[in-house]
Amino acid sequence: MSLLWIVSIVLALAVVGYFVGRQRALSTAGGDHRKLHSLPSYYGFNVALTGAVPALLLLVAWTLLQPLYVESRVAANIPAETIEAAGSQGLALTEVRRLANGLDLAVERGAMTAEEARSLSTDATDVREQLGEVGVALGSNVSSETLSLAQRYRSISAIGTTVMTVLVLGIALAGTAYAFMKTSPTFRARNTVERGVLMLLLGAACIAILTTLGIVLSLIFNTIEFLRLYPAAEFFFGTTWSPSFTGRGGGSELGILPLLWGTLYISIVALIVAVPIGLFAAIYLSEYASPTVRSIAKPLLEVLAGIPTIVYGLFALLTVGPLLVDVFGDGGLLGVGWMDGGTAVMTAGLVMGIMLIPFVSSLSDDIINSVPQSMRDGSLGLGATHSETVRQVILPAALPGIVGAILLAASRAIGETMIVVLGAGAAARLSLNPFDAMTTVTAKIVSQLTGDADFTSPEALVAFALGMTLFVFTLGLNVFALWIVRRYREQYE
Template structure:
């Protein structure tokens, strides 16, 4: 049964339970709601909650656990002899999943019947030929082991979803039945509903914390696995980035220094563009602009934040790169060899970061008490002196926070770097040369068939962990600056 249908069935049971719970409560009170402990709506909500929460809880847990269970079972069916040299169990499982998808599509197209697709004794040559005719052979490494594994994978998934649908509906019906039996005039439905809502709100608030813990743990475990296969000293102090997926790490140079240098270099160029322009724009909008100009200019400036990064990347590739090449290339100063360079990505990224700096700095400057300005004017200071010596120092902690947000955004940017800066991992001070960043290489290392038994794929987690530590250090430093200067105005 499709998940959407299952969702609608549970919601329908909850709605029916709400109506029945409300009417049963009124019936037990002789039709007079004044004889009830709670309002009638609380009795209906009690039934609906006891239908939805257990049913959807079981649904979510099942959807999380079933893929892990099915993968482990299918993995156990694959003999070691079926894993070729240079491959791994993870890659074979990926082929099994792709073949299972091909079988599903072939059945949907009518190229295979469901009975033939499930039949483990079906002729291997005939089935593969039918898949090829239907255009569903998505891997050139399909073998009899892969095909049989794909059949088992489909059967187990199909059976699991069928059992899940039945179990979820039964849990929903059981919740409705139990709550309806509990419903009477003396039942404290309001207390139960309010406590249930409180638990749901707590669970919602915990999702962010649990998600952060999960992200950190996944990075830590996979990074640890990478350092078991590749020396940490070569990773942190290596000056060459040259992964070779055929070498199983032995022929790969995975030094992070070129990537880290490219990340910081491009981010610095972007901040050199965004911070002055954004800060000056914020000062003008908050201190000098008339209400009419501010009402027009501020939303127009913030439109930049809503432009997709892929559009900025295309702008860098098609407009800014050729423009810089015409000025600094062979036709001009001769410094630039191609349109993809640190300067190209840095300029475009700086344009993207302007609204992050200007909008937040504007809000912070406006939050400075007017009494501080009035006091400065009363002492004879001019408007520019007041801004330099009173407003900006008072707003400095917030401005540092805005710059930090822009820096974090720059460090994590990918599309502008891929299209504007190139893919060359090098250590160079020339801003007109192509470089790359940590995020761009994370994407490239995990593109295609990711074999998580090799250093070349696991290095993506080490790169992500390094980037996480760098941004965490930036946050700690910014917190120090904020606390140091905030004490002067408390």
């Protein structure tokens, strides 16, 4: 049974449990809800939550853990020849998983029956041809061993799914029946439901914390593994970025300095564009614009935040880049010959700055509007002009929030990928020329993990080291901004 059907059945049981539990509470009280400890709806919610929540929690946990268990069972049986042919155990397991998913898809589309998928024993060429007819592309290294492992993968997964279905539905029915039998006029349903909802809220908060912890730990462990294979000094202080995967010739030079420089350079150009324009726009909209102008200009400005970054990247590649070449390139308007191609730091920085304008303007506008009106009235009452009030009272009072808005824009710029890939190029270099092509840490993380990478090699593990470096750098930026916010907040309170 599919996950959708299981969830639908559990939710249907919860709905039925709500009405049945509510009706039982009223019937046990003789139809007089004044004899009940809690409102009738609380009894219904108690039955619904008792049946649905444990079942759904088990479903989520089983769905997350089952693939890990199945892959560990299958990986233990992969022959050494298959691993050697694939290049690593991870790649061999990927091919097994892909073939198993292909068999499932073929069964779903009616290309073969479930029994035929379990007993399939034709040679690899026929298997690829049969699955190719239903849109499943397989690699050229499919062997009889891989097919056998894929069938075992499907068999274990099918058994696990069956057991999960029985347990989840059984727990849902048992929980619903238990809460139904426990319903009585003296049962404190409201207290039970409120405790249950409190635990759900606490669980949601813990999920956010544990997710952050899991991300950090995954970065740390993979970074440590990378530094065991590649010298840390060369990674952190190397000035050359030249990865070369096994079989493509040469050794890899994985110095991060060119990537960090490209990240900072493009982000600085973007902030130079976004901060003044966004801040001035926020001051005008909050302090000088009429209500009619504000009601029109603010939504139009915020439309920029809803444009996908790939559209900004195409705008940089097809419009801004050629325009800059026409101005700064050989034979351009200025005739200075500074720019050879459309991809450059300036191209990506300008477009990224346009993208960041609504982040700065919208947040700054909200922060400026939150400054108490009494501060404006006091300044004007002492004889200050409107512009003096804005410059000497409102902006200092709103400065901590404005710094936060600029920090958000900076974090957005540092983590941007698509605009960099299309607008700045892929060259990792140390240069002060803003018209040179460069790249960033995020762009290289994507390129290093594209395709079937061997995650035991430094060339693949370096992506986690890059991510960890970027995480530490952003964390330091946040701490620095917090220090500035606290310093100025103490000054103006």
